[in-house]
Amino acid sequence: MTRPYNFAPGPAALPDEVLAQAAAEMLDWHGSGMGVMEMSHRGREFGAIYHQAEADLRELLAVPANFRILFMQGGGLAENAIVPMNLSRGGVADFVVTGSWSQKSHKEAQRYCTSKLAASNAATQHTTLPDPASWQLSADAAYVHVCGNETIHGVEFQTLPDLAALGSKAPLVVDFSSNVASRPTDWSRVGLAFGGAQKNIGPAGLTIVIVRDDLLGHALPVCPSAFDYKVVADNESMFNTPPTFGIYMAGLVFQWLKRQTEGGLTGVAAMEARNIAKSTLLYDYIDGSGFYVNKVDKACRSRMNVPFFLADESLNESFLAEAKAKGLLQLKGHKSVGGMRASLYNAIPYAGVEALVSHMREFATRHG
Amino acid sequence: MTRPYNFAPGPAALPDEVLAQAAAEMLDWHGSGMGVMEMSHRGREFGAIYHQAEADLRELLAVPANFRILFMQGGGLAENAIVPMNLSRGGVADFVVTGSWSQKSHKEAQRYCTSKLAASNAATQHTTLPDPASWQLSADAAYVHVCGNETIHGVEFQTLPDLAALGSKAPLVVDFSSNVASRPTDWSRVGLAFGGAQKNIGPAGLTIVIVRDDLLGHALPVCPSAFDYKVVADNESMFNTPPTFGIYMAGLVFQWLKRQTEGGLTGVAAMEARNIAKSTLLYDYIDGSGFYVNKVDKACRSRMNVPFFLADESLNESFLAEAKAKGLLQLKGHKSVGGMRASLYNAIPYAGVEALVSHMREFATRHG
Structure with a gap:
């Protein structure tokens, strides 16, 4: 399953x-x-x-x-x-x-x-x-x-x-x-x-x-x-x-x-390596996209919670609906901040972030 | 199962x-x-x-x-x-x-x-x-x-x-x-x-x-x-x-x-009828056993928690071990009171109390 x-x-x-x-x-x-x-x-x-x-x-x-x-x-x-x-x-x-x-x-x-x-x-x-x-x-x-x-x-x-x-x-x-x-x-x-x-x-x-x-x-x-x-x-x-x-x-x-391993590491060290990889993948894509933006200083960006905004906020609902249809759930940002938020906790695999970036790229191409 | x-x-x-x-x-x-x-x-x-x-x-x-x-x-x-x-x-x-x-x-x-x-x-x-x-x-x-x-x-x-x-x-x-x-x-x-x-x-x-x-x-x-x-x-x-x-x-x-029904009643009324029947079965057996005793005034005996004592407390561990072997679990009394305690919450069916009484009767017959 x-x-x-x-x-x-x-x-x-x-x-x-x-x-x-x-x-x-x-x-x-x-x-x-x-x-x-x-x-x-x-x-x-x-x-x-x-x-x-x-x-x-x-x-x-x-x-x-x-x-x-x-x-x-x-x-x-x-x-x-x-x-x-x-x-x-x-x-x-x-x-x-x-x-x-x-x-x-x-x-x-x-x-x-x-x-x-x-x-x-x-x-x-x-x-x-x-x-x-x-x-x-x-x-x-x-x-x-x-x-x-x-x-x-x-x-x-x-x-x-x-x-x-x-x-x-x-x-x-x-x-x-x-x-x-x-x-x-x-x-x-x-x-x-x-x-x-x-x-x-x-x-x-x-x-x-x-x-x-x-x-x-x-x-x-x-x-x-x-x-x-x-x-x-x-x-x-x-x-x-x-x-x-x-x-x-x-x-x-x-x-x-x-039981988790990553590049020869285990446990929390493995999770840290994986979390660095996951968050880097997403931030790098956002920063280079020209369509999405994360406003946090790069020195203190969270590996766990990545808030981001679409260039055109009127597309927020479309972005969420299409994400959900692709099996990417609960991406809506907190009401006090708005926009989107992807939380990349330990249970989210690297492949999940790849799927998210793929959706973001495809969406931006259509609407950018 | x-x-x-x-x-x-x-x-x-x-x-x-x-x-x-x-x-x-x-x-x-x-x-x-x-x-x-x-x-x-x-x-x-x-x-x-x-x-x-x-x-x-x-x-x-x-x-x-x-x-x-x-x-x-x-x-x-x-x-x-x-x-x-x-x-x-x-x-x-x-x-x-x-x-x-x-x-x-x-x-x-x-x-x-x-x-x-x-x-x-x-x-x-x-x-x-x-x-x-x-x-x-x-x-x-x-x-x-x-x-x-x-x-x-x-x-x-x-x-x-x-x-x-x-x-x-x-x-x-x-x-x-x-x-x-x-x-x-x-x-x-x-x-x-x-x-x-x-x-x-x-x-x-x-x-x-x-x-x-x-x-x-x-x-x-x-x-x-x-x-x-x-x-x-x-x-x-x-x-x-x-x-x-x-x-x-x-x-x-x-x-x-x-969904529960009992004698034409449903919901909490059904549970009350069932809990009266369950606790009555156990108290009546205890009171008539000559081997087990419950010390609580009959006017305020709990339908939910029935503490009782064996006539010979040196048999407590045998009673519990044999009960467990028959699939009757967690009958040990609270440490501050001692003896046994049968809790008859809503999820315990009447058949569970029958099984308990059956064990108690058989045990008393052997040891009484």
């Missing part, structure tokens, strides 16, 4: 073989007589699924031993409150605003701490990244927040900022919702990373939090117990019933990631 | 035909070329799934038009914080403690309001229900909290309290995590009901909140936006990305519920 290519920004495409395995095991996981959704989260069977998923994610992302991996709920938007409830201690937090998502994080944190704007790319309509040397970092910041990849604006940090080199002792908080596992993470520069699973990892409703253990145990009294990182860590993510099926699906994706 | 009977307390058994449909649609929902997990939550396809699920739940539970149905995340334990953040206004809330779950609700609410103990059955080790006429209700309570069914202790309200008749104007908050859709809900007595989905409705990670609309809009400033009922309601549960696959699975369960 050949499925269409699904360029959705999230929830997003999952690998065929992951979905096929989940379907095959739906009524009976490994001879247990139960589907994964039907298992007690405290039973032996789900325990095995949980621990394998945790170990595989730790291996894939090379998470150091002094970081805890938490499987939570609420997605990135809930983390915008949960992070400051856990880390701010009611003091100051610095935010680097580079698009819609970091803007939301900056705003939500105001409920819990002094949420300062350290830098912003609003003047360029979120098409650049402010040079870290220009950031106005607070001497007393409890943490500094960045969004590693702005899903809507298509702006990505190619290197995480080195706060220590900037003279800051604050831990860096990274929202990696939309580029986790698409590239390695430099944990030496990170205190906490969080992300909704629904782009590169699995189904919506699962949130991954990876946090350095010295940052645990400082939650504000108003932090719900279910979202207190220390409570969650102490209970191996089972203080409340975790999203068990989401963790299982994520675990299948982790196994799939471990 | 005949599967074992799974008596797990939650996450719990789901109907075979629901799981089979989910498996069949895993890679391609209704010819869309996408699995449900891969759809944008803002797209036409998922919108259809969402609205059908909402309408079916409203029909099944006969939810009045002035109540909103919210699909959230975090489960019952997160709601223990989210409810007082939304409803308490920082004032007083009354709690009727009838077991582990209402005890946790009472404790967590202390973060946000004056959490008062209106009544407790602790003196009987949570085997009775305190007469509502004896409850010490506060004149200024923002709400009164009860747990409709205590999953661990097996205590269930057979009728929700009529607060107005008790002279209270406070709205009643009901935790219906473990008996939602197993019996009708009398909305004339309820201001808000919440529950994790993982017992009678679907997979863990989905939380259902049904709230009277006059209770919206009073969240404390510390309430995360993603958990502010008014924000959630105004955005049709899509302020943050909802647990899309969980909503889809719940929707399949709602469709299954609508």
